[in-house]
Amino acid sequence: MDRFVFLTVDGLSRGAVYAAFALALVLIWRAARVVNFAQGAMAVAAAYVAFTVSTATGSYWLGFVVAIVAGLLLGALVDRVVMRHVDHASPLNPVIVALGLVLLIQAVLGMVYGNEFRPAEAPLRRSALTVGGFAVLSPYDLFVFATIGVVVSGLAWLFARTPVGLRMRAAAFAPEVSRLLGVNVGGMLTLGWALASGVGALAAMLVLPTELGLHPHAMDLVFVSAFTAAVVGGLDSPPGAVVGGLVVGLLLSYVSGYAGSDLTPLAVLVLLLAVLLVRPGGLFAPVVARRV
């Protein structure tokens, strides 16, 4: 029982980060119909900026804020400078460009910072508080849950309740009509990229202290898990991303705890197949009549 509680809590706290990262993927997919393979590399770049600021000023929180701002800017930059000019006639083109960005960003980071691991500090204690004899949550886990809770509800509010959110949704789903109605479709797209990249940067800041440390490739594995989470949940559904993230986090934790860590990729594949063969558009796919 002790072990089960432990693995559950551990899985949820990683799952929350996967959820945030998956959410970033979903945001870009909804806005631009692009699976952003460069998400991980972009987030690492933002984390490196935070690292530079934190070591220069000695303040973790300043670095944290700078990371998110850097993420927002990088997202906007990638859209304006690169993605805007890609021919989207074939959906493969943006994917390949994103892979090119991964190579470029990781190489530049390697040149500037070297291929060494840098410490990624956690702002709060990571040792668990014990409740009734059980080691349950660490202050850091609570911080992760709270931050991601705020981000998810903030985004939900943005899209559901604000005029900007409405325009973003309109621009994504019916760009031509929106343009006729006076919506700045290009601007909304850039905003979508910026938001997604900002959320990605935040997720990186949260997950890196639990990983090996800061490294140009630090988010590669997280990206794979998060992409899986987004696909399990359904790429069109933000709640799906959150649920998918938690499910993947729990699965990885249980499988490595009870079966052995080498089996986790197999478990992920089984999960994907099980979900997608029943629901080819993910758990939270909108029910659309299939075009046949």
Next chain:
Amino acid sequence: MRRLAQRGLAIASTIALLAAAAGCSGDNGSGPGGASVPGVTDTEITVGTHMPLTGPASAGYSKIAPATKAYFDYVNANGGVHGRKITYKIMDDGYNPANTQQVVRQLVLQDKVFAVLNGLGTPTHTGVLDFLKSNRVPDLFVASGSRSWDQPDKYPGTFGFNPDYTIEGKILANYAKRDLAGQKVCFLGQDDDFGRDSLAGVEKVLGAAAVAVKQTYVTSNTNVAPQIGAFKAAGCQVVMLATVPGFTALSIGTAARLGFKPQWLVSNVGADHPTLAKQLGAAAPLLEGMVGTNYLPMQNDTANPWIQLFTKVNKEHNGDAPFDGNTVYGMSVGYLFVQVLLAAGKDLTREKVLGAVQKGGFQGPGLAPLRFSATDHSGYGGQRLSRVTGGVQSYFGPTYETDEADGSVNEYTAAPAAPPANGVPTVS
């Protein structure tokens, strides 16, 4: 439709021309040397290596080959070996065995290197053993503790450098048996021959039943909380780690977060204090009391004449790069290779180099003996324990030597050699 055929032909012939042009230029390059021994002229010896310089596995390791090269540059600046300068070709394989295939063939077939030196990695280097053998290329001082390099009958040209993982496991287990008697010992190893060989060594000394909990990890999963949680639940008091540096840091960090503080006994591979401290950042004090092993001078031991020499070389020929265990390792490899070249004599051939290595008797920076002989192609045969005290990693106790079989763990008492005055070995 002929058009398509023509196009196909056009493409094919373009390739042919390109390849032919490249081929010709290559031939011209290697032609005029005149010497019958590949990679050796009257003024130059060309050797090559494959190393991960990029990619996730490159952390730390990417500094080894430049350090070796820096030592060669130092020797070259002091007149070289028998009047020949050493050229060291460093090829990046990104720790991808497919790339290793390519770059090693490039070194051997195109660059015509005399020998491959210190190729890094078990999965990467395993794949080129047969190729190097069939081309009769000396394959010296492989940078890995796998036992695969010690097969004189099957691979007569291949020699190891690192003490193998079984020896390491035996020496660490010997410490646990003697100094931590009665404590519950547990083991975390990488899920490959590194972890397996190490565990085999541990069990040879302690007995299979004595290791209470055995866990493994894979490098593709950075969450070791389940494994560490199992140790804690079982009440382990001593945890032995056969882990790469990243996972040593991760394991120690995770244990602290779970409120679990065992005595850590760490394999040499993952026990370099500067690397771990850098990765743990503010959490570096967690490393206090960690016991590790090593067989080369400790990089922080500024009183050691070898460290003084290597620091000087690092300053003069390596752009004063950060000095750590990898630098010491790379330069030690360079020193040994120069010793071997000297022993092989002025009239250099591949056979003579292999003969010189097998003859053995090399005294260098290493604390433990090098075991090279006609029947033994493994590298260092022992290690010394180190402990982190007050944020400084230093040696304690004697150096131990043992074998990878059932031999006992013995003290090795020979005094360490001092470096020659000018830092370049002489013919003994």
Next chain:
Amino acid sequence: MSATRAALPPRHQLAEAGRPVDRPRGSTLLRHLAVVLAAGLLLVAVSYAVEPFRNFQLATVAAYLCATAGLTVLTGLNGQLSLGHGALMATGAYTVALCQNAFADRGMTGGWLLVLSLGAAIVSTVAVGAVVGVAAARLRGPYLAGVTLAVAVVVPALAVTFDGVFNGEQGLSVPVEPPPLALGPYFPYERWQLWLTGAATLLALLLLANLIRSRYGRTFRAVRDDEVAARLAGIHVARTQVLAFVVSAATAGLGGALLAVLALSVSPGAFSLTLSLFLLMAVVIGGLGRLAGALWGAILLVALPDLTHSVTELFTLSPAVAQRLEGNLPLAIFGVTLIVVMIAAPGGVQGLLSRLGRRLRARRS
């Protein structure tokens, strides 16, 4: 709805691809045979003209070409995106390794054993491809990408989990017999490797080229362009997609098997997710949906590491700077090239060449 399908090449390309269909089929086969024979003769000539390392590189190009050709048929012609072709190559590679080891253990010798092993590699990859393909036929766009990505990641896990069979991350060695004595005692091994892989690849390409021009090729394209229309025209969409996946898997398996034979070893590190992504990049940069594009892609895959090294050697830098740039600078250059090519010439290298060719012809007439 194009967004959820994997690939739609520009219209003019479709028109071009559609044209040959009107020709009688018998001549197509003969023509392809002629091209393959010419290419084969050329390859033999080249193998004598260049030094061993180039022979090995060309042999590696041939092995990769098998995989990229299959991938371009799947993604370019049938519109299914696969991020898991590295795993299919691994299936072929491990099958060859296990077969060759089994033969060697039983003391069986003979040149035909390798052919048998390669055949077994294709069969096992077809089986795996059929399973993945059946799942893939239900999925579209990013969901298919997600599943194939998971397949790519599973390879090292399987190798480690069943290390009794696959020997974990260290992998297996692949015993291959030396060139037949009939070729002479000093026949360069690399030339023999080129002949071997070249022959296998040309055979695979011949079959693929004929498939593309056949009725099946047309149904592949029809399904890619419009599933509804294809269905109305009486095409069984799911069956077509599974068939495309199986064909693609077979060539990927052969490619992986050839790579293993070339390397004399197989290990999971050689078939990582990175390989799958690079295969995809290679076919898109080469020119998606064309076998010639697959050839450019395969050349790129082999030339890249070589280029990586040459680029850094161009500069004489201080050791400190060199250490940072080494490896990283070429990757950065490659990344930028990838982005620029995709923006400036989405048709890839082959698209550029055809455009150039058309312009030249237009000027001449």
